[in-house]
Amino acid sequence: MFTHLSVTTGLPRHDTARSLRPSRSSSTTSSGIPDLADSPRTALDVQVTGGTVRGVRDGSIVAWRGIPYAAPPVGPLRFRAPQSVIPWCGVRDASRHRDVASQIPRNSLRSKIARQLASEDCLTINVLAPTVGRRTRLSLPVMVFIHGGGYSIGSAQDFPQQGPSFVRTGRVVYVNFNYRLGALGYLDFSGYSTPERPIENNLGLRDQLAALEWVRSNIRSFGGNPNNVTVFGESAGGNAALTLMATPAARGLFARVIAQSPPPGAAYAPELTRGWAEEVVNELRAITPDAVGETSDAAQLLIEADAGQLMLAALAVQVRTPDAQPGTFCLAPVVDGDLLPEHPVDAFRRGHTHHVPLIIGTNYREGSAFGRRVDILPQSPQRIQALFERAPEGTHDAMRAAYPGLPTKHAASDFGGDFAFWFPSVTVGGLHSRVAPVHFYRFDLAPRLMHVVGLGATHGIELFALFNDLDTLFARSVTAFGGRKPFISAGERMRRHWLHFACTGVVEASWPNYTEQDRQTLIFDEVDRVECDPRGEQRQVWQEFWPTL
Secondary structure (H helix, E strand, O other): OOOOOOOOOOOOOOOHHHHOOOOOOOOOOOOOOOOEOOOOOOOOEEEEOOEEEEOEEEOOEEEEEEEEOOOOOOHHHOOOOOOOOOOOOOEEEOOOOOOEEOOOOOOOOOOOOOOOOEEOOOOEEEEEEEHHHHHHOOOEEEEEEEOOOOOOOOOOOOOOOOOHHHHOOOOOEEEEEOOOOHHHHOOOOHHHOOOOOOOOOOHHHHHHHHHHHHHHHHHHHHOEEEEEEEEEEEOHHHHHHHHHHOOHHHOOOOOEEEEEOOOOOOOEOHHHHHHHHHHHHHHHHHHOOOOOOOHHHHHHHHHHOOHHHHHHHHHHHHHHHHHHOOOOOOOOOEOOOOOOOOOHHHHHHHOOOOOOOEEEEEEOOOOOOHHHHOOOOOOOHHHHHHHHHHOOHHHHHHHHHHOOOOOOHHHHHHHHHHHHHHHHHHHHHHHHOOOOOEEEEEEOOOOHHHHHOOOOOOOOHHHHHHOOOOOOHHHHHHHOOOOHHHHHHHHHHHHHHHHHHHHHOOOOOOOOOOOOOOOEEEEEOOOOEEEEOOOHHHHHHHHHHOOOO
16 A cells, blocks of 8 residues: 555566566676776775775765675575675675666656666665765764655665755765565565475565664765664655664664655554465466475475566455455565564554654645555445444444545545555654654645646655656656646755754754644645644544544
8 A cells, every 4th residue: 555656557467577587787797706806996995794895976976886785685595584795805886776676567657767677686775975974074964765665666766866865965874775575575474484494574674674784884984873864765665664663673773763655554463464475375376387286385386486476476466455355455564573573553552662753744645646556545435335344333424524425536535545644644643742752744735737637745746856856757747737846845845854854853943843732734835834733623533433543
């Protein structure tokens, strides 16, 4: 339920699996020796865990890309927690991105990159720093972005301007990274683990922890302060940020969090996640009829399957899950009682999260694009009815009154978006305000064409403004009919708020704290404003309708 506006749907062609097989970068020799092994050292060389990397200068920015933060999770390391970086000799070329995580290739309007190489060897991290920071050895605040994409697609290469838009201010060091997705990162196959071949769960979450541990160990070499790290993410990345707040192993790895349009409820018990894993194994057998077919050999099938076959099997389950179990999404963290001891929302309710300052918020019409491009929210009459059957009967009339016309299209899209994003986010914001400062926002602004086509400020739209990534075909198209300047201006203000928070640990004085008593919310619009408990009546209806959140 947490994927970007630009994701297309539909089953891929059968040749997709072939395109996802692991590939070796052309800049690395067959023995794995980096390109620059024999090159003399330069001012752009940095010593990190594993060896030396050489960056590239781009105006006022120095970039180091494609740095390993863990060993490649391939062969015997598939379905295992990330392992230590494999050291290299000489100088490793860090001038460009490396392979993104294995995923089903889909047309994306988020990125200028026409084609990205995908493989299981994807655990790499990127660092951007201002040149002034390198010259003066400043200890700058660090911003670490976790990309979204429903834990099934996406990469650190999405929104090419995401890092430069922050780093060119000279105020921060910017980091982003790839982590395992889909069947390789977010399905719980641990039920098939054996002593001979262990299989672990929450692999994408473990990758995120490994990346943050790498930042703690190495960021000083890039001019960053490991004790002043802000983690932020959008959609699945926002879910990841909140989940890290509820993960004991993440303690001390960040000082504050920004969660943009997160789906906080997306974490599930092993009873559910292992059922989805079993479905994927059955799909995998159908895709590979000549492979191992016995239940006792499911682990071998998982280990030996092509990455593309795994992704296709997971996609089949992903597509049918919203109808089979409305309100859920099969690619999500598992509440395993170990790495993730309790559901993140429960951890917020009990005060068991890391007590760090939090910015959290959503867009005005989160669900408006999902029924058109990604059919995973509870927006169909059947899915909505299933949720009503689980809610207290005395709340049904009030909920229908809150969304007039339900389950017609407009009302259904808002109901689904509010169920997945808005209501759980205001719930988490209120709960966390009991133990730490919270600031809530809502992004209302959208170019004129977005309103004409009935989408408005939908899921993911704020990223184009925040990252000043307005030269993509999508961004140029939707701003061609008006609203470009106000949209750019809103992005500048949002970026200013994010930077102030990352650099000082507090927000600007004009943005009041969010509490359960007044719920003061900053509304990003043509002219920003603060509202007290916006849509409060709907919030109260949801609290009665869905009290178990």
